Amino acid sequence: MYKIAITIALFLTTMLQAQTTYESGMTKAFTLWEDGKMAEASNVFERIASAEKENWLPSYYAAQVLILDGFSILKEKEALDAQLKKAQVFVDAAASRSKDNAEIMVLQALLHTVYVASDGATYGMTLSGKINALYTKANQLTPGNPRVMLSKAEWDMGSARFFGQDTQPFCAQIEKSLQLFANFKPETAFDPNWGEDRAKQLTAACKAE
Incomplete structure (x- = not known):
């Protein structure tokens, strides 16, 4: 019984430490984001995602930082393209960890929207239908x-x-x-x-x- 109690105590301690590490890491990432340090915030979210194999949220936020920042560099074609491609990797990672998630669908739609905002002539026809379809499905899932x-x-x-x-x-x-x-x-x-x-x-x- 004594050994079992020690084992349970060690397990709970480990769980609490892991939770604390996750929470402190997420808080740090949000603080960096709030301070305008987009790349640093995304990198912290990415590191958390590597440790939290089943959790979709760190990948979601790693992508969201880059996507929203993309609206501020619409005219910087090469930098924007690289940033959105990196964001897409995170969106895909989040989607693989949480199927049929309306929040991730909204994020994917926003990523497509940045492309359209940067060059409507090039992306408007190819992405508008995808954006509408994402919002339609997201609304069906969580009206x-x-x-x-x-x-x-x-x-x-x-x-x-x-x-x-x-x-x-x-x-x-x-x-x-x-x-x-x-x-x-x-x-x-x-x-x-x-x-x-x-x-x-x-x-x-x-x-x-």
Whole structure:
């Protein structure tokens, strides 16, 4: 019994240490991201992903850092292409660890959107259908997910502006997503919980038009 107790204690200690390492690593990565150190943050998320073989979240965030940063370097073709290719590797890794995950589908759609934003003539025709399909499937999987509604509405709004169409129907969808954000509860402390600030920003912009 004594040996069993020691074994259990050692097991629990190891689990707690692993959890602490994971949590501290994720916190460090988010801090780097908040400080604008995109490459460093992505690298920390990547290292965590290497240790957390079954966890999709580190790969998800390693990709998200690079994808969102991609919007700031749209005109730097070679750098953007290299960054998005690296991000795609992380998206694929996250998807392999969590099948039919709406959050990952939104991320993949955002990656495609960066390509379209950088060169609509080249990527618009080939990726627009894929983006719409990703949002449709994500909505089927999690119809109450605010990031799905927000991201799809913002994509549709951008498309409407490009073709000179009315954007107000999509403004309404973005405002509606705020209701979903108000009631959304992530499963864990590190599960995706972003988007509400963006929804508020876009809603304010819609009302100012």
